[in-house]
Amino acid sequence: MTSTKPGMRRVAMVGAGMVPFGEHFDKGWDELVQRAFLAAVGSVDKGLDRREIEAGFIGACRPGLHGQQTQGGVSLSGTIGLLGMPASRIENGCPTGSETVRIGAMAVASRWHDLVLVVGYEKMRDATVEGLLGIALEGHPIHNRGETALNHFAPQARAHMETYGTTAEQMALVSVKNHANGSHDPYAHHKKPVTLDEVMASPLICDPLRLLDCCPQTDGAAAVLLAGEEVVDRYTDNPVWLWGAGNGTDTYWMHEKETLTSFPATKLAAERAYAMAGVGPTDIEMVELHDCFTIMEIISSEDLGLTEPGKGGQLVESGDTMIGGRLPINPSGGLLSKGHPLGASGVAQIVEIFWQLRGDVAAQDAARQVEFRRGLALQHNAGGKAISNSVVTIWGQDKP
């Protein structure tokens, strides 16, 4: 890291794992958390004495909304059999997962802890649409009664189309690409590829967004282990290093947004992560970004500096962002195909980066493995009222 404060140390990911995303009606949220924990611990090359985990952070966005009345950090420490371990629950809207990783990394970078566990989960399929709508009706009296996520993103899609000439076909191509990637990801919720015609013929949910422009409701959990630079060797010779991390915020309310064609929170988060890493967009070789709706990949690719403002539609059209292209975006299938279990999504993006940078993906499905030269990947997770909070992290094969 070229731009950190005096005293901060470097942080590496030494283990990572997740449960396959999908419908887990037969498992409780705690069972998902335990499975993700076991997957992360099991991935540590040189093994791990679980008592060495000094602290834990668990990310869950809206478990109460989906019928699980869980509270606090004991939902982690108690669940995984490490009672007594310091633990906290983090909630930060849709970027809950990667924010939980960022906070875990701060605990390590500050030398407060040497080895930290981060788990993110969400079990969303238990809730009915009627139940969710009923709750939505109880929202803020003026701002958000009856809102759905689409009510936020559709006006932004409309504004981007009007301002830049972005087309419904370009948005659909994001869905086609990411579903194609997801067909090579054994951890993806929807593994079936879709065609451009299928996306364009899918029903309008919130015009201009169609069903296949939207991510599914998904259950899932994912976990990573973060270690301070002095202890990394104890766990692996093949760690993935955190180069930079940033968080940015913007107004909560749609009508107060300065623009609908860009997300200032993402620009701030990216600026901060790039500055900490001492690299820029052209150094990045692979991206996992927050494609909850197709338009989000288009706008976010612009806000992250991967293309110019207004050119996100052309970027997906060019084929450059396919696996094997100049800059693969969402090789995991993204939220569109892999699924978006809120608290788990960001952690799972980082799990994918762990696998990709270590070359582990080849063993799952070689068609999904990205080739690296410099070995730098970027992760982006955003949400909370489209978009009021954004998190960006940058990871590398080499020590920064």
Add this chain to the structure above:
Amino acid sequence: MSDVGPTRPAPVVTEDSAVFWDAARAGRLVAQRCRSCGRLHHPPRPMCPACHSIELEAHELSGNGTVYSYALLHYPQNPAFTYPVVAALVDLDEGVRMLSNLVGVEPERVAIGMEVEVTFEPTKDDGVVPLFRPRGQRS
């Protein structure tokens, strides 16, 4: 108006938002104006988010504006509404933006930049909400 009366859910009136809803019941559209910095805000709140002043007043608006952006809601559906619902962000001429619904227009005719004016619709429990319709249209 049908025999069953309004189906739209009534607004939830809070201490700070009452001025907005009371005005709507009287057929007026208001925004909050900060006496210190002069900015307009919506919805009304206890503190100016720009300068942190607590000297605030209701400011009457013309009700004229333009569509900043919009969405046509198809799913999920609430029985209280007829779909597609037009959700629109309206830039009022005085320089404040509101989220509302457009009525009295075919959804496919809605466009960014369309000139609109306020209209008032009754809700359940004797409430009234400000909505918008194309400007110059007879009600």
